[in-house]
Amino acid sequence: xxxxxxxxxxxxxxxxxxxxxxxxxxxxxxxxxxxxxxxxxxxxxxxxxxxxxxxxxxxxxxxxxxxxxxxxxxxxxxxxxxxxxxxxxxxxxxxxxxxxxxxxxxxxxxxxxxxxxxxxxxxxxxxxxxxxxxxxxxxxxxxxxxxxxxxxxxxxxxxxxxxxxxxxxxxxxxxxxxxxxxxxxxxxxxxxxxxxxxxxxxxxxxxxxxxxxxxxxxxxxxxxxxxxxxxxxxxxxxxxxxxxxxxxxxxxxxxxxxxxxxxxxxxxxxxxxxxxxxxxxxxxxxxxxxxxxxxxxxxxxxxxxxxxxxxxxxxxxxxxxxxxxxxxxxxxxxxxxxxxxxxxxxxxxxxxxxxxxxxxxxxxxxxxxxxxxxxxxxxx
Ligand code: NAD
Ligand code: MG
Numbered sequence: 001x002x003x004x005x006x007x008x009x010x011x012x013x014x015x016x017x018x019x020x021x022x023x024x025x026x027x028x029x030x031x032x033x034x035x036x037x038x039x040x041x042x043x044x045x046x047x048x049x050x051x052x053x054x055x056x057x058x059x060x061x062x063x064x065x066x067x068x069x070x071x072x073x074x075x076x077x078x079x080x081x082x083x084x085x086x087x088x089x090x091x092x093x094x095x096x097x098x099x100x101x102x103x104x105x106x107x108x109x110x111x112x113x114x115x116x117x118x119x120x121x122x123x124x125x126x127x128x129x130x131x132x133x134x135x136x137x138x139x140x141x142x143x144x145x146x147x148x149x150x151x152x153x154x155x156x157x158x159x160x161x162x163x164x165x166x167x168x169x170x171x172x173x174x175x176x177x178x179x180x181x182x183x184x185x186x187x188x189x190x191x192x193x194x195x196x197x198x199x200x201x202x203x204x205x206x207x208x209x210x211x212x213x214x215x216x217x218x219x220x221x222x223x224x225x226x227x228x229x230x231x232x233x234x235x236x237x238x239x240x241x242x243x244x245x246x247x248x249x250x251x252x253x254x255x256x257x258x259x260x261x262x263x264x265x266x267x268x269x270x271x272x273x274x275x276x277x278x279x280x281x282x283x284x285x286x287x288x289x290x291x292x293x294x295x296x297x298x299x300x301x302x303x304x305x306x307x308x309x310x311x312x313x314x315x316x317x318x319x320x321x322x323x324x325x326x327x328x329x330x331x332x333x334x335x336x337x338x339x340x341x342x343x344x345x346x347x348x349x350x351x352x353x354x355x356x357x358x359x360x361x362x363x364x365x366x367x368x369x370x371x372x373x374x375x376x377x378x379x380x
Pocket of ligand 2 (some may be wrong): 146147148217
């Protein structure tokens with residue numbers, strides 16, 4: 001029996017994780033759940049999974065939850081350190097980090113420092129501070145939940161890290177891959193939120209439309225698998241059936257495939273090195289008919305080029321790119337800027353920032369705060 005904490009249990013990955021756990025009740029016990037603001041959904045999850053701890057940022061919402069669960073059975077943590085605090089409890093074995101954004105970084109570091117397994121969906125923490133996070137982690141202490149990285153990790157079960165020639169990360173291309181380039185600047189948030197193959201939270205859905213998600217995933221792969229940027233290729237694969245591939249030094253290319261369903265990589269991260277039965281839609285290749293591949297267009301989707309640039313330059317580039325993007329995506333969702341301004345503002349901010357080659361955590365957090373302010377200024 002493993003005890004797990006889910007950071008961001010009310011989000012898309014969080015809910016999928018609870019579905020996986022619901023079907024593996026004899027293997028996992030949920031000891032902690034967290035949400036930013038959706039306290040009512042969190043309360044339903046508490047009723048079903050009976051964790052010992054919950055974390056809620058807002059102390060007023062914490063009070064509401066307290067009234068719903070009086071007594072001492074449920075310990076409610078609030079405030080801006082609650083994510084870091086909830087992972088520290090001794091009984092915790094695995095932390096699933098399914099929060100969105102930079103807010104996941106301190107809890108990821110705390111999890112690793114406590115020697116607990118980190119099932120990582122929150123790619124932003126590696127994008128910001130991959131060199132710090134990976135240097136603290138032991139082998140296989142971080143298990144990827146992101147479908148592409150899980151595919152690479154699964155493909156790597158047939159070879160060693162040192163035998164990798166390159167990895168090929170697949171991208172659906174998002175809703176606008178074939179959209180006329182001159183009309184891209186006028187697409188609405190509602191259009192951008194319609195992802196062709198995956199159901200996800202708002203921020204990552206917009207990142208998928210700009211291809212910033214792939215940019216972040218290049219940086220994530222570089223850190224997770226200790227790769228040189230030249231070893232990371234991206235290919236557009238609209239059907240999202242091949243989740244990514246590893247080319248080994250002997251020319252063999254090993255891929256992981258399946259219908260797009262995040263429960264597969266989530267469960268693999270939880271049960272690794274074992275596999276457990278999971279009820280998913282089976283892959284029927286003859287009904288799919290064809291799998292297609294295209295070279296990514298970095299002129300039309302400049303975010304991808306920025307991702308390669310940030311991966312190559314390292315240092316504070318990842319944190320700056322990520323923070324600028326978080327602000328720009330929110331501004332787009334709020335109707336303040338055009339779709340094409342997301343990448344253009346990120347580019348301006350990363351190219352103006354005070355670059356530090358070997359940043360400590362404080363430098364990273366300073367770069368993050370600076371980039372948020374600078375992006376807001378640039379969007380005014
Ligand atoms: P989501 O928006 O659906 O859920 C986010 C969760 O984080 C919610 O529970 C929310 O309450 C919590 N949260 C948000 N802001 C917070 C804050 N300031 N403090 C504390 N908690 C906060 O997002 P999602 O789609 O589930 O994505 C979560 C992470 O997983 C992201 O990093 C994303 O890139 C990654 N990811 C998601 C998918 C997917 O299919 N959804 C796939 C791969 C990777
Ligand atoms: Mg992904």
